[in-house]
Amino acid sequence: MAKDLNGGAIEAFWTGTSYLLTSAVFQLPIVALSHIFGRMPLTLFSAITFFAGILIAGLAKNFRVMLVGRTIQGIGGGGIFSLTDVIVTDLVPLRQRGAYLGLISAVWALGSVVGPVIGGAFAQNVTWVRCFRFCHAFSPVLFTFKFGTRDPQTMTPE
Numbered sequence: 001m002a003k004d005l006n007g008g009a010i011e012a013f014w015t016g017t018s019y020l021l022t023s024a025v026f027q028l029p030i031v032a033l034s035h036i037f038g039r040m041p042l043t044l045f046s047a048i049t050f051f052a053g054i055l056i057a058g059l060a061k062n063f064r065v066m067l068v069g070r071t072i073q074g075i076g077g078g079g080i081f082s083l084t085d086v087i088v089t090d091l092v093p094l095r096q097r098g099a100y101l102g103l104i105s106a107v108w109a110l111g112s113v114v115g116p117v118i119g120g121a122f123a124q125n126v127t128w129v130r131c132f133r134f135c136h137a138f139s140p141v142l143f144t145f146k147f148g149t150r151d152p153q154t155m156t157p158e
Helices: 009-037 039-058 063-091 094-125 128-136 139-147
Strands: none
Touching: 009 039, 009 063, 039 063, 039 128, 063 094, 094 128
């Protein structure tokens, strides 16, 4: 990737670090805003921001654009990460919360192990751009999440 984008080791380092840094910084503000505006709008904002960052990074022709994309992706990733736990604590009783959070943590652990392996295989055998395009294939799930569900406040008992 560094060779394709005319960069060096420092730029490649900041590609990963920009995501992690913005993810960590934006977790608290996004959760605080979810108390004001609601969980669904901030979850949707985080998912859209995450996928917009993937799109920008996947279309990057230089490291400046790549870093902007990864930074935007980090904002969305931080929101998704933190709002997952907040939504579970809102919906699940305390007695059952450990099981739900354990299941979610297992999925994160699986993704943390399998994701870099798949990403490395794509980057080495195909191209690094395909890593971002592969992730962008999950965008329809986002729209199903938003437009395929009913608003709980307008739901009537059946």
